[in-house]
Amino acid sequence: MTAPLHEVHPAGPGRALPDTQQGMRRRNLGRVLHTVSAEGPLSRAAVASRIGLTRAAVSTLVDELIRFGLLEELGPERPGRVGRPGSALAVSGRGPAGVGAEVGVDHLAVCAMDLRGRVRARAVRHVANRGRSPKPVAEELAALVRQVVADAEQQELWPAGLAVAVPGLIARDGRTVVRAPNLGWHDTDLGALLPGDLPLTVDNEANFGGLAELWLGDGTPRDFLHVSAEIGIGAAVVVDGRLLRGTRGFAGELGHVPVEPDGPACACGGRGCLEQYAGEEAVLRAAGVEQGEDRVGLLAERAAEGDERVRRALRDAGRALGVALTGAVNLLDPQLVVLGGALAGVAPWLLPSLEAELARRTAGPACPVAVSRLGPKGPLLGAAHSVVRAVLDDPAAVAERA
Numbered sequence: 187m188t189a190p191l192h193e194v195h196p197a198g199p200g201r202a203l204p205d206t207q208q209g210m211r212r213r214n215l216g217r218v219l220h221t222v223s224a225e226g227p228l229s230r231a232a233v234a235s236r237i238g239l240t241r242a243a244v245s246t247l248v249d250e251l252i253r254f255g256l257l258e259e260l261g262p263e264r265p266g267r268v269g270r271p272g273s274a275l276a277v278s279g280r281g282p283a284g285v286g287a288e289v290g291v292d293h294l295a296v297c298a299m300d301l302r303g304r305v306r307a308r309a310v311r312h313v314a315n316r317g318r319s320p321k322p323v324a325e326e327l328a329a330l331v332r333q334v335v336a337d338a339e340q341q342e343l344w345p346a347g348l349a350v351a352v353p354g355l356i357a358r359d360g361r362t363v364v365r366a367p368n369l370g371w372h373d374t375d376l377g378a379l380l381p382g383d384l385p386l387t388v389d390n391e392a393n394f395g396g397l398a399e400l401w402l403g404d405g406t407p408r409d410f411l412h413v414s415a416e417i418g419i420g421a422a423v424v425v426d427g428r429l430l431r432g433t434r435g436f437a438g439e440l441g442h443v444p445v446e447p448d449g450p451a452c453a454c455g456g457r458g459c460l461e462q463y464a465g466e467e468a469v470l471r472a473a474g475v476e477q478g479e480d481r482v483g484l485l486a487e488r489a490a491e492g493d494e495r496v497r498r499a500l501r502d503a504g505r506a507l508g509v510a511l512t513g514a515v516n517l518l519d520p521q522l523v524v525l526g527g528a529l530a531g532v533a534p535w536l537l538p539s540l541e542a543e544l545a546r547r548t549a550g551p552a553c554p555v556a557v558s559r560l561g562p563k564g565p566l567l568g569a570a571h572s573v574v575r576a577v578l579d580d581p582a583a584v585a586e587r588a
């Protein structure tokens with residue numbers, strides 16, 4: 187069995203820390219920073235009680251994190267309380283930032299996120315990337331990264347790493363695109379085409395979408411299946427708060443689960459894959475909606491107006507999703523299915539038939555289905571947040587580089 191790698195940065199800064207005193211100190215720095223990030227502002231005493239270390243030990247760690255510029259003191263907390271007031275601590279809004287990037291079939295996007303999880307700079311370019319060779323796409327993406335980094339630097343932020351979401355199969359080296367059928371790429375070392383001055387991770391967009399849901403979603407459980415329905419359909423399987431990657435890192439290819447064994451041929455080499463029925467292009471074709479910039483918005487508009495052809499196309503897509511998801515739900519027994527990606531925008535017309543199929547076909551009680559609040563922004567936010575989390579996991583490593 188392959189040793190489990192860190193769920194976000196397979197080769198990056200999140201790797202397991204050594205079991206030495208120094209490793210222990212670094213882990214504890216991470217625990218303090220994570221706690222303040224998740225629950226802050228908090229006093230030193232509150233942090234100590236949450237992580238089960240002495241107040242003195244926490245004070246030393248906090249002082250170090252303040253020196254690194256990763257924590258800030260906001261001043262006395264809760265005046266009027268009996269005893270000496272503790273100073274409330276918050277994660278700094280300056281310093282290291284996560285840079286997330288997305289290579290879409292029809293766009294490129296980049297954003298910079300601070301340690302508080304706020305997007306502080308972003309850039310989007312609508313461009314048809316299907317069939318383009320990887321080199322010019324990477325060059326264009328690198329230009330957007332430079333633009334966003336310059337904007338972030340104006341705000342006293344510096345890039346701690348770059349994470350790129352790609353709609354394709356990514357090798358476990360975290361940089362090679364093995365196959366991206368909707369871009370027409372295969373065996374592309376994207377890492378070699380992007381600037382080498384930042385720690386880099388490339389991952390599948392559906393994985394980043396699922397992780398965004400886990401980290402930034404509203405009360406998302408620790409066992410769920412996240413479906414990213416775009417031009418391609420991908421899924422992320424999250425088990426006990428960790429992404430299930432599979433042996434080669436290719437788990438979650440829901441779009442290529444067969445719905446009709448003898449259906450239309452698919453770019454993957456199979457027939458009747460889910461993508462042929464519920465992928466964005468299949469739905470637009472069935473609905474008679476032209477390809478354009480805000481196609482899903484147009485679908486939603488027509489469906490809301492009562493356009494029966496559009497509504498039928500969405501019902502059929504929901505049914506196909508329900509059939510494919512039944513297989514996954516029966517196999518994995520998740521607590522929740524989350525529908526994300528662009529098609530989350532037409533959920534009101536997809537969900538009834540999807541849920542009906544799930545209810546009819548699952549062995550146990552039907553698995554509930556929720557719609558992602560993050561929608562199409564999930565993969566980009568998940569990518570940026572993966573870098574932020576790597577900083578929170580091992581703040582000392584980042585301080586060394588600052």
Ligand SMILES: [Zn+2]
Pocket residue numbers: 441442443452453454455456457459461
């Ligand atoms: Zn396929």
